[in-house]
Amino acid sequence: MVTVLFYTLAAITLATTVLCLTRNNPVHAVLYLVQALFALALLYFMLGAPLLAAWQVILYAGAIMVLFLFVIMLFEPPVADKRTSGRLTHWFFPVMLGGLLLACGGALIAMDPAAKASLSSYWLTPRDYGRALFERYALAVEIISLILLFAAVGAFHLGRRYRSTTKEDVS
Amino acid sequence: MNDVLLTIILIVIKLGLVLGTVLSLAAYMVLAERKVLARMQMRHGPNRVGPFGLLQPLADLIKLLCKEDLIPERADRWVFMLAPAISVGTALLAFAVIPFGAPLQIFGRTIELVICDLNIGLLYLFALSSLAVYGVALGGWASQSKFALLGGLRAMAQMISYELALGLAIVPVVMASKSFSLTAIVASQQSLPNALRHPLAFLIFVIAIMAESKRTPFDMPEAENELVAGYHTEYSGMRFGMFFVGEYVNLIVLGSMLTVLFLGGWHGPFLPSVGWFLIKILAVAFFFIWVRGTVPRLRYDQLMAFGWKILVPLGLLNILVTAVWLLWRG
Amino acid sequence: MSLWRDIKGTIQPFWVTLRYLFCRPVTICYPEQKQTPAPRYRGRLILTRDPDGEERCVACYLCSAACPVDCISMQATEREDGRRYAAWFRINFSRCIFCGLCTEACPTLAIQMTADYELATRELLQVVYEKDELLIDGCGKNAQYNFYRLAGIGVAAPRGANPGESPPEDIKSNLP
Numbered sequence: 001m002v003t004v005l006f007y008t009l010a011a012i013t014l015a016t017t018v019l020c021l022t023r024n025n026p027v028h029a030v031l032y033l034v035q036a037l038f039a040l041a042l043l044y045f046m047l048g049a050p051l052l053a054a055w056q057v058i059l060y061a062g063a064i065m066v067l068f069l070f071v072i073m074l075f076e077p078p079v080a081d082k083r084t085s086g087r088l089t090h091w092f093f094p095v096m097l098g099g100l101l102l103a104c105g106g107a108l109i110a111m112d113p114a115a116k117a118s119l120s121s122y123w124l125t126p127r128d129y130g131r132a133l134f135e136r137y138a139l140a141v142e143i144i145s146l147i148l149l150f151a152a153v154g155a156f157h158l159g160r161r162y163r164s165t166t167k168e169d170v171s
Numbered sequence: 172m173n174d175v176l177l178t179i180i181l182i183v184i185k186l187g188l189v190l191g192t193v194l195s196l197a198a199y200m201v202l203a204e205r206k207v208l209a210r211m212q213m214r215h216g217p218n219r220v221g222p223f224g225l226l227q228p229l230a231d232l233i234k235l236l237c238k239e240d241l242i243p244e245r246a247d248r249w250v251f252m253l254a255p256a257i258s259v260g261t262a263l264l265a266f267a268v269i270p271f272g273a274p275l276q277i278f279g280r281t282i283e284l285v286i287c288d289l290n291i292g293l294l295y296l297f298a299l300s301s302l303a304v305y306g307v308a309l310g311g312w313a314s315q316s317k318f319a320l321l322g323g324l325r326a327m328a329q330m331i332s333y334e335l336a337l338g339l340a341i342v343p344v345v346m347a348s349k350s351f352s353l354t355a356i357v358a359s360q361q362s363l364p365n366a367l368r369h370p371l372a373f374l375i376f377v378i379a380i381m382a383e384s385k386r387t388p389f390d391m392p393e394a395e396n397e398l399v400a401g402y403h404t405e406y407s408g409m410r411f412g413m414f415f416v417g418e419y420v421n422l423i424v425l426g427s428m429l430t431v432l433f434l435g436g437w438h439g440p441f442l443p444s445v446g447w448f449l450i451k452i453l454a455v456a457f458f459f460i461w462v463r464g465t466v467p468r469l470r471y472d473q474l475m476a477f478g479w480k481i482l483v484p485l486g487l488l489n490i491l492v493t494a495v496w497l498l499w500r501g
Numbered sequence: 502m503s504l505w506r507d508i509k510g511t512i513q514p515f516w517v518t519l520r521y522l523f524c525r526p527v528t529i530c531y532p533e534q535k536q537t538p539a540p541r542y543r544g545r546l547i548l549t550r551d552p553d554g555e556e557r558c559v560a561c562y563l564c565s566a567a568c569p570v571d572c573i574s575m576q577a578t579e580r581e582d583g584r585r586y587a588a589w590f591r592i593n594f595s596r597c598i599f600c601g602l603c604t605e606a607c608p609t610l611a612i613q614m615t616a617d618y619e620l621a622t623r624e625l626l627q628v629v630y631e632k633d634e635l636l637i638d639g640c641g642k643n644a645q646y647n648f649y650r651l652a653g654i655g656v657a658a659p660r661g662a663n664p665g666e667s668p669p670e671d672i673k674s675n676l677p
Contacts, residue, residue: 034305050290051291058294058298063331073311073327210524218530
């Protein structure tokens, strides 16, 4: 059962990623990518890393993709394609993939109703996760966080409004 | 196998009960909000349908169901239809992990009053609240309308910003109770609710959930005097109703989040635990309505500046202080 | 202290709204409770009669001319004794804006406003009032006023006999 679920989820991930790459409409591409991230999160959960699954959804689907969507929304108005909007093929794939994803989620819960027993042999608790990050890979984490800090400072510098273009001068 | 079947049946029963309660509570929350706001402005509020207007939610539901469901001609049809479903779905799914009462003992079986006690329940809630952005953003984008687009953009920016403050306010609670599981967090507040232990986190959390649910001091996404109705300008009929119900379900979800994390969950003297939980949720909801009746709307730049320049640094500072205190106490 | 002022300014409104929550609402629940309008309220128009029981209206068309939305129409006609009256008189209340200009224009105080404001109906033609619906049996405001006792063509009293009225000039013998 677990094997079946694994392959189904893996197939969904692949299919949605391919669909994401081939869409013309950027917002649709983002939606497919979010679906792929979801399937990936369910895979993580199934493999015994619930914390990683949660981070996957919160950070990737909830923050990064939202920022992508933000930029796309600013630049791309929706293009209603009259030719395909009513056609079966237009909605068959998303509906099928979404339904399959929901079914997999339901199956995961049904196999493990009280979320007590783990499906996999190894169950990564938040404690283990923290230990690994801040003890074993502490140096790497520090370096990455420093790089991110530089990036943030750099972005702030680039986005800074210069004296010469303050409000008074513009008006 | 029998045991598993029984567990599944129990889950289904709990699911039905919780869904029914939450949806009817959300419907009556609309009525309560209209009534309380009206009384604060010395009006009567809805009082035509049934005694004291108690059947008003039903009348609203029938009206919304019977209305024509318009889809703008140039809208992206499927995204347009998907958006309200995301909005209401994320709000309803959040209830799966919220413990609403002390464990019950029936026929020698311990039934925990929570649908699914995930050990990362808090993160699950957080993930769903960050996904709720999609409903709003996609609804705003797919409508092909300037007002809806601007409303969606604002809602996105606001929700992402305040989610950060929300997360930072949760961290001290998790640090003190040493668990992501909501039942464990409730259990850790048996003697003293977290609101008294972490007053600053409590304050930040209250403000952040108000912004997260897009309610009045922070209701920029649907500021009616500049954006008509924001992201749901183009929606009508039951699709609008779904956005609307989603908003109130979200209010209940955030109210129960506040109850679980800071107000001691279902702990309380004399009354049964579920009763205490309901009382606390209703008190939080009344507070939200009260704030809506009192505080004027912020300007958009003030809103963002408040989130990023005040709430986030305060939240970080609070985490630091809590960490130092926890270390010092050992 | 501006910080103290800000905190006070944030907290105080909560107390105000809470206090008003327990106040009695000022709303009048309309169909059950009715408000008594002021005596000079500008509601539905009526046509009044003079103290003798005759119609005051002399069908001079002044109200119709004064009406900014042209909702008054009538047809003038004359009795054998020369007294004018309206053969038919029609006010379309779906157009009337209740401005009261017709009552100000009326020389005989025939058209007057009442305090009745409950004109709403589902049938549009029901708000077009004909003369028999407009004409009342009483005198309305200014109960003692009778146009023909102060001026006019000698219907109530011979010409020039009314108080404050001088006898008509005889234009045929108007010689020095």
